[in-house]
Amino acid sequence: MKRRELLSLASVPLLTACATPPAPAPLTPGEAALAATPAAPAASSALPPAPPREWRAAWIATVANIDWPSKPGLPAEQQQAEIKTLCDTAQRIGLNALILQVRTSADALYESKLEPWSEYLTGTQGRHPGYDPLAVWLAECRARGLELHAWINPYRARHSSAKSALAESHVGRSHDWVKRYGDQLWMDPGDPAAAEQTLAVVRDILSRYAVDGIHIDDYFYPYPITDPATKQEVDFPDEPSWQRYVAKGGSLGRHDWRRYSVNGLVQRMYALAHEVRPGTRVGVSPFGIPKPAMRPAGIAGFSQYDKLYADVELWLREGWMDYLAPQLYWPRAQAPQAFEALLQAWRALNPLGRPIHPGLFTSRINDTPQSWQPDEVLAQIDAIRRLSPGSGHIHFSMVALQQNRRGLADALRAGPYAAP
Numbered sequence: 001m002k003r004r005e006l007l008s009l010a011s012v013p014l015l016t017a018c019a020t021p022p023a024p025a026p027l028t029p030g031e032a033a034l035a036a037t038p039a040a041p042a043a044s045s046a047l048p049p050a051p052p053r054e055w056r057a058a059w060i061a062t063v064a065n066i067d068w069p070s071k072p073g074l075p076a077e078q079q080q081a082e083i084k085t086l087c088d089t090a091q092r093i094g095l096n097a098l099i100l101q102v103r104t105s106a107d108a109l110y111e112s113k114l115e116p117w118s119e120y121l122t123g124t125q126g127r128h129p130g131y132d133p134l135a136v137w138l139a140e141c142r143a144r145g146l147e148l149h150a151w152i153n154p155y156r157a158r159h160s161s162a163k164s165a166l167a168e169s170h171v172g173r174s175h176d177w178v179k180r181y182g183d184q185l186w187m188d189p190g191d192p193a194a195a196e197q198t199l200a201v202v203r204d205i206l207s208r209y210a211v212d213g214i215h216i217d218d219y220f221y222p223y224p225i226t227d228p229a230t231k232q233e234v235d236f237p238d239e240p241s242w243q244r245y246v247a248k249g250g251s252l253g254r255h256d257w258r259r260y261s262v263n264g265l266v267q268r269m270y271a272l273a274h275e276v277r278p279g280t281r282v283g284v285s286p287f288g289i290p291k292p293a294m295r296p297a298g299i300a301g302f303s304q305y306d307k308l309y310a311d312v313e314l315w316l317r318e319g320w321m322d323y324l325a326p327q328l329y330w331p332r333a334q335a336p337q338a339f340e341a342l343l344q345a346w347r348a349l350n351p352l353g354r355p356i357h358p359g360l361f362t363s364r365i366n367d368t369p370q371s372w373q374p375d376e377v378l379a380q381i382d383a384i385r386r387l388s389p390g391s392g393h394i395h396f397s398m399v400a401l402q403q404n405r406r407g408l409a410d411a412l413r414a415g416p417y418a419a420p
Contacts, residue, residue: 055392126167
C-alpha cells in the first residue's frame with residue numbers, strides 16, 4: 001500500500017505492554033478447508049536452503065516512478081544510466097539484493113506478449129521503451145554480484161497515479177473480471193481467470209529471465225475505501241464471481257471464500273515457480289501485523305486477514321513461500337506496533353523455519369519534521385541481528401539510499417554494512 005498511509009492505518013491509543021508472542025495455533029476446521037485448495041499442486045514443506053549470507057536488500061519501486069526511472073519518457077540511454085547508478089549505489093553501500101517491480105498493474109517493465117509496456121517507462125502504456133529493462137537490470141546486477149528478484153502485483157490493474165489511456169492489449173479493456181474500486185482498477189481475486197492471468201505472467205517471467213526470485217507484496221484484495229457520502233466502507237464489487245461460486249455448490253461464507261481464492265493463487269504460484277525455475281526463491285511481503293487472533297498482547301492495528309483476505313499465517317505454516325518480508329514500518333517506541341514484538345511474533349508463527357527478512361521503512365527518513373533519524377533504521381537492523389541472527393532485511397525504498405538522506409547510506413556503509 002502507500003507507505004505514507006501505514007502509520008495512520010495502524011494508529012491506535014498506546015497500550016502498555018508487549019508480551020511474549022503466542023505459539024502458533026492449530027488449524028481450525030475452516031482453515032483446514034481453505035488450505036486444501038483444489039487444482040493446486042501440493043507445495044513442498046521441506047525447508048529450503050538458507051541464504052548463504054545476511055540478506056541486505058532494497059525494493060526498486062517503479063509505480064508512480066518512486067525509485068526508477070526518475071520520471072517517465074526519459075531516453076532509453078538515460079534510463080539505462082540510472083539503472084547502472086542505482087546498482088553502483090547498492091554495491092557501494094553493501095547491499096547484496098534488489099527487488100525490482102516489473103508488474104505494477106497488469107503491465108510490464110520487460111518484453112511481454114501477455115501485458116502492455118508500463119506507462120512509467122515512456123509516459124504511454126503500451127509504448128516500447130527501446131530496450132528490455134529487465135534484461136538490463138539483470139546484466140547490471142550480475143556484474144556486481146547482486147541478486148535480482150522480480151516483484152509483481154498480482155491483482156492491481158490500474159494505479160491511481162496512472163495518466164495515460166489503457167493500451168488495447170490491457171486486461172481492463174477486454175475482461176469483465178476487471179473491476180473499478182475507488183480510483184483504481186482491480187482484477188477480481190474471486191474470478192479464476194484473474195489467477196490464471198497472474199500465473200501466466202509468473203511462468204513467462206521465470207521461463208525467459210534468470211531472476212533469483214519472484215516477489216509479491218501486500219496487495220491482495222485492495223485496501224478498503226470509504227464512501228464519502230455515507231462514510232461507510234465500500235465492499236469490493238465481486239458479486240458476479242461470488243454468485244457463480246454459490247451456484248456451483250460452494251459452501252464457504254463470503255469472507256472465507258475470498259481468502260480461499262487468494263490462498264489458491266499463493267499456493268499455485270509457489271508450486272509453479274519451483275516447477276519452472278528450480279532454485280528460485282518466492283517471497284511474500286505482507287502488511288506487518290499478524291491476524292488479531294495471533295498477535296502478542298499489546299499489539300493492535302489493521303487486520304489484513306479481515307480486510308485484504310490474506311491469510312499470511314497459513315501460507316507461512318504451509319510453506320508456500322521461501323522467505324517472508326513483513327512490512328515492519330513503525331518505530332521501535334510505537335508500542336501498539338512495536339518493532340521487536342512484531343518480529344518475534346512472526347518468528348513464532350514460522351514452524352518450518354522460513355527466512356524472515358523484515359521490510360524497513362527507510363524512506364521515512366526525509367526532509368520533513370516527521371522524519372525518522374538514521375539511528376532508528378540502524379537500531380532496527382541491530383534488533384534483527386540480535387533476535388534473528390543470519391537472516392536479513394529489505395529497505396523501502398532505494399531512493400532513500402540513493403539520496404543518502406540524512407547521511408543514512410554513509411552510516412550503513414560505516415556501521416552495519418562495514419563487513420561484507
